[in-house]
Amino acid sequence: MRTLSKYRLQRQIGMLMSYVGIAVALIFFLFPFLWILTTSLKGNEDYFTFPPVWIPTEPSLAHYYRLFTHGNGWLYFKNSLAISSLSMLAALLFSVPTAYSIARFRFGGSLFSNFLLLLRTMPAIALVIPIYVLYSKLGMTNNYFGLILLYTVFYIPFAVWLMIGFIRDVPREIEEAALIDGCSRLQSLLRVVLPIIVPGLAVVALFAFITTWNEFLFAVILTGAETKTMMVLVASYTTGSPTDTFYGEASASVVLGILPAFVVAFALQRYLVKGLALGAVKG
Amino acid sequence: MRTVGRTMVTIGAIVWAMSLLIGPLTIHPVEAAKPYEGTTVRVIVNAEYVKYALTLIEKELYDTHGIKMEVEVIPADAFVTKTLLEFTSGRSPWDLIMFTPTFMADYSRHFEPLEPLIKKLNLQLDLDDIAKEYQLSNMYWGGTLYAMPLDGDIHIMFYNKTAFERPENQQKFKEKYGYDLAPPQTWKQWDDQAAFFAGWGWDGSDHKLFGAGASYKENNYSFHWWRQRFFAYGGQYFDENMKPLINTKPGIRALEELVNTIQYYPPGVLLFESEEPKTMLIKGEVPMLVSWTSTGKRVGDPNQSLIVGKAGFGMLPGHQVDGKLIRASPNTGGRSWAISKYSKVKDATAVVLEFVSSPAQSLKIVMDSKTIMDPWRNSHFTSEKFRSSFPGAGEYLDSIKESFGQTVPGVLIPGGDEYQRRLAGAVSQALQKSITPKEALDQAAEEWDKITKRRNLKKQQEFWKQQMSAMQEAGISFHPEWADK
Numbered sequence: 001m002r003t004l005s006k007y008r009l010q011r012q013i014g015m016l017m018s019y020v021g022i023a024v025a026l027i028f029f030l031f032p033f034l035w036i037l038t039t040s041l042k043g044n045e046d047y048f049t050f051p052p053v054w055i056p057t058e059p060s061l062a063h064y065y066r067l068f069t070h071g072n073g074w075l076y077f078k079n080s081l082a083i084s085s086l087s088m089l090a091a092l093l094f095s096v097p098t099a100y101s102i103a104r105f106r107f108g109g110s111l112f113s114n115f116l117l118l119l120r121t122m123p124a125i126a127l128v129i130p131i132y133v134l135y136s137k138l139g140m141t142n143n144y145f146g147l148i149l150l151y152t153v154f155y156i157p158f159a160v161w162l163m164i165g166f167i168r169d170v171p172r173e174i175e176e177a178a179l180i181d182g183c184s185r186l187q188s189l190l191r192v193v194l195p196i197i198v199p200g201l202a203v204v205a206l207f208a209f210i211t212t213w214n215e216f217l218f219a220v221i222l223t224g225a226e227t228k229t230m231m232v233l234v235a236s237y238t239t240g241s242p243t244d245t246f247y248g249e250a251s252a253s254v255v256l257g258i259l260p261a262f263v264v265a266f267a268l269q270r271y272l273v274k275g276l277a278l279g280a281v282k283g
Numbered sequence: 284m285r286t287v288g289r290t291m292v293t294i295g296a297i298v299w300a301m302s303l304l305i306g307p308l309t310i311h312p313v314e315a316a317k318p319y320e321g322t323t324v325r326v327i328v329n330a331e332y333v334k335y336a337l338t339l340i341e342k343e344l345y346d347t348h349g350i351k352m353e354v355e356v357i358p359a360d361a362f363v364t365k366t367l368l369e370f371t372s373g374r375s376p377w378d379l380i381m382f383t384p385t386f387m388a389d390y391s392r393h394f395e396p397l398e399p400l401i402k403k404l405n406l407q408l409d410l411d412d413i414a415k416e417y418q419l420s421n422m423y424w425g426g427t428l429y430a431m432p433l434d435g436d437i438h439i440m441f442y443n444k445t446a447f448e449r450p451e452n453q454q455k456f457k458e459k460y461g462y463d464l465a466p467p468q469t470w471k472q473w474d475d476q477a478a479f480f481a482g483w484g485w486d487g488s489d490h491k492l493f494g495a496g497a498s499y500k501e502n503n504y505s506f507h508w509w510r511q512r513f514f515a516y517g518g519q520y521f522d523e524n525m526k527p528l529i530n531t532k533p534g535i536r537a538l539e540e541l542v543n544t545i546q547y548y549p550p551g552v553l554l555f556e557s558e559e560p561k562t563m564l565i566k567g568e569v570p571m572l573v574s575w576t577s578t579g580k581r582v583g584d585p586n587q588s589l590i591v592g593k594a595g596f597g598m599l600p601g602h603q604v605d606g607k608l609i610r611a612s613p614n615t616g617g618r619s620w621a622i623s624k625y626s627k628v629k630d631a632t633a634v635v636l637e638f639v640s641s642p643a644q645s646l647k648i649v650m651d652s653k654t655i656m657d658p659w660r661n662s663h664f665t666s667e668k669f670r671s672s673f674p675g676a677g678e679y680l681d682s683i684k685e686s687f688g689q690t691v692p693g694v695l696i697p698g699g700d701e702y703q704r705r706l707a708g709a710v711s712q713a714l715q716k717s718i719t720p721k722e723a724l725d726q727a728a729e730e731w732d733k734i735t736k737r738r739n740l741k742k743q744q745e746f747w748k749q750q751m752s753a754m755q756e757a758g759i760s761f762h763p764e765w766a767d768k
Contacts, residue, residue: 044586070338071331129368136372221365224376225325225355235358237331246332 033258040064040251047247063248067256071249072225073233077256080213080230083144084260087151088208091159092201094152099163100189104172113164116157124154124217132221142224150222151212159204166200167193202271210261230257319631320349326635327355327377329362333618336433336654340644348638350631352379363389363700370625378626379635381433384421385616388697388746391424394621398428400633409642412660419753420692421619426749429621431640433648435659436617437690438511438573439682441582442466442595446485446570455479467571467600468608470512474544480570481547494547496560496569499714503700504556506693506707507613511573512537514611514691515602517762520702523751525744527731529706530724532766538713538720545714553714565590573599575615576683577655583673584652592674596682598689604765611759614690617657658683691759696746698738705730 039047041059067073101107108115131150132141140146170193178188194201219229234257237250328334334354341352355377357365363386369375370393382390400406408431410418422430446452447464456464460475467473473495481494498504510518518533528534545552549563557575564572565581565588572578581587582594601610620639622632638644642662649658650669663669664684670677694702709727713720735743754760 071334132368133372142376217361220357220361221368225353232358233356235360236329236356239330239359246335249331 036251036254039247040255042248044248063252064256067249067252071233072228073253073256075226076228076230076233079144079227081260083147083151083229084209084212086148087155087212088205090148090152091155091208092204095156095159095163095204096194096201097189098156099160099167100193102160103164103167113161117161119154119157128217128221131218135222141222142227144227146222147218147227150218151215155208155211159208162204163197163200166197170196199271202268206265206268209264213261233257317349319628319634322349322628322631323351323353324379324628324632324635325353325355325377326379326381327357327366328381329357329359329618331356332654333381333433333656336648336651336656337639339647339651339654340639343644344635344638348634350635352635366390370623373625375623375625378623378628378632380621380623381618382430382621383616384430384619385693385695385699385703387424387429387695388699390621391427391429393624394429395624395626395629396427396429397431397622397633400622400629404630404633406633406637408637408640409660409662412642412662414661414687414690416690416757417614417659417687419757420614420690420695421617430619431636432617432619432659433639433645433656434618435649435657435683435687436575436615437612437657437683437686438507438599438615439576439612439686440466440571440573440597440599441564441578442571442597443486443564443567443569443590444593444595445487445567445590446480447595449485449487452485466595466597469603470515470540470600473571473600474540476571477544477547485570486567493549493563493569494544496555496563496572496574497548497552498555498557498560498574499541499545499548499553499711500556501707501711502556503703503707505710505714506703507615508573509534509537509541509706509710510613510691511599511611512540512602514759515609517604517609517765519751519754519759519761520694521747521751522761523748525735525740525747527728528761529731530721530728532763534724535720536766538710538724541710542713542716542720553711575655576657576679579676579679580652580673583676583679594675596675596679598682598686602765602768604762604768609765610689611691612686612689614692616693617659692750692754695750696743698734698743701734702731705734
């Protein structure tokens with residue numbers, strides 16, 4: 001009896017220690033974000049107050065309002081949303097059939113999927129000047145389509161590589177049954193395979209969205225005044241000796257820069273965990 | 284009486300008739316004064332706060348000339364890459380370009396020379412109102428005028444009068460160092476005072492305060508702080524054949540002093556950019572600081588500063604050579620405006636440039652405490668409005684005006700930024716005490732040689748000769764013997 005209660009006590013202490021550890025880690029990682037969030041809601045006079053104002057007594061959305069009315073916040077937010085969403089959809093649209101043909105028909109031979117990944121090994125900075133020159137000649141700078149195309153092409157190799165694992169995991173027999181029942185290949189892909197690989201699609205969608213949303217280099221080099229994205233706005237507030245005057249707007253831009261990616265990640269979280277776990281044992 | 288009345292009616296009729304005739308004529312010249320009405324000039328800047336500065340004058344620009352500005356921001360980190368890429372492809376989506384004059388050598392071939400436009404449009408740029416030294420480094424390239432300033436970036440000294448005026452401090456200092464405590468005139472005095480003030484409540488409090496403030500971050504900041512002393516000790520970047528002189532006596536002495544005194548500065552000074560030490564100054568945590576002149580506006584802002592009315596301003600300390608005090612205030616680049624060679628509305632853009640940089644409009648920009656744009660015109664320094672804008676503003680503006688005559692430029696030849704960054708890297712390594720000052724500067728000199736060879740020695744020599752003769756004209760030449768004094 002005594003051994004049992006000792007065991008329980010040890011277990012409870014272990015649990016407590018785990019929770020304390022998790023809480024400390026959460027505070028460590030979330031504190032900067034909390035500080036940015038509260039700064040975006042503070043008045044200018046509260047930035048340097050000592051002791052610091054942790055939670056503003058009169059929180060205000062004035063910095064967000066100014067970001068949208070005086071700056072190009074709203075336009076760049078919409079641009080980011082449109083470009084990220086369309087790139088994500090395009091990446092899914094092209095990667096699923098490609099991955100399907102590789103998984104089922106060994107399209108391109110056994111090394112093709114690995115070859116595709118090679119494209120991802122090239123650092124973006126090495127490509128930026130040739131791509132700028134190409135886009136410039138084709139008149140595709142300062143153009144939504146140009147950015148969407150670029151992000152889609154960049155993301156497809158990884159998406160294909162990821163999807164192959166998920167598709168290979170779907171038993172061929174299920175598809176063959178669908179084919180015997182009169183489905184075409186396309187129908188069996190759409191009606192049988194896709195519903196099974198939803199977690200995989202969620203992972204691809206999430207990564208594509210976040211990668212595109214956070215991308216800065218091409219977003220600044222290939223865009224003009226009308227097509228800039230949220231990350232460019234964030235950098236224009238936070239780089240080049242940022243002054244205290246605009247800390248509020250800078251913080252508001254950071255919060256808005258993070259928020260959509262956070263929402264998408266939150267919405268797809270349950271698929272994400274499942275998808276990552278499944279994808280981890282595929283190859 | 285009737286005759287008088289008739290005369291009056293006649294005169295009235297004539298005046299009315301003339302007003303009908305002259306009326307349209309009087310409207311006409313006003314219309315003629317707005318030949319660019321409806322034109323949009325596209326402007327590029329490198330931060331939101333620069334864009335904000337332009338909002339201070341855009342309405343008046345529109346009311347005066349009918350010209351609208353469309354301002355685009357490219358973040359500072361990507362600014363040079365993006366703008367030079369656009370220019371090199373032989374076009375530019377912008378008409379008016381904000382740029383850092385350190386890159387003048389790289390940009391100038393894409394800019395429109397201003398002198399022909401001045402003649403053509405009779406522009407009034409009030410060049411006599413700008414210090415000659417500043418014009419040479421921030422507006423001209425190869426003897427051609429390309430740009431007008433926006434932001435007069437130089438360093439001056441700020442100090443907290445409490446630290447220097449407390450009788451207890453004065454007595455303690457004199458006992459320890461044998462001379463009176465006063466705002467430092469030489470780097471030796473600065474270092475003595477930094478050591479004296481470090482680690483105790485020189486303001487009468489129980490707090491452990493710091494000896495002095497600085498910005499030693501590698502990204503060019505450490506370079507600026509090093510050259511404050513380097514030039515005072517007789518340094519020069521290269522000899523006439525472009526052999527680097529940074530690792531000679533003046534450079535080594537300057538860096539050794541920075542390394543030896545770092546203990547008196549706040550922890551984290553190696554990561555400080557411009558704003559951190561400014562905040563420490565206005566919160567009363569450091570007694571003295573060398574910083575950009577815009578710091579004065581924060582010092583004088585009662586909403587954030589605890590030292591309003593207690594702040595002192597002065598020129599940077601220097602070095603005594605044979606009874607003469609040699610001072611060197613780094614010109615840290617700042618911001619200037621130029622007209623794109625590829626602009627389709629050059630005349631309208633020139634009118635905008637004239638307007639933005641006019642004494643009255645530029646004063647609005649440099650006076651506004653929300654901008655970090657520094658004053659640069661003589662008329663900014665003498666403006667009564669500016670001089671009465673906060674306690675001590677007059678002393679502040681006088682210090683800037685005097686310092687303008689002592690400015691030393693950065694490396695203004697092609698690749699100037701690359702040279703500066705290599706040197707800043709080496710200076711930072713020495714400040715971190717991972718290598719000795721001599722090793723750091725030898726290493727930087729080697730790097731400089733490589734850059735020069737890669738960029739073509741002969742071409743670089745030609746560019747350097749131009750800069751060296753401009754510096755000699757301003758009284759800056761190589762005197763390694765000063766470092767021994």
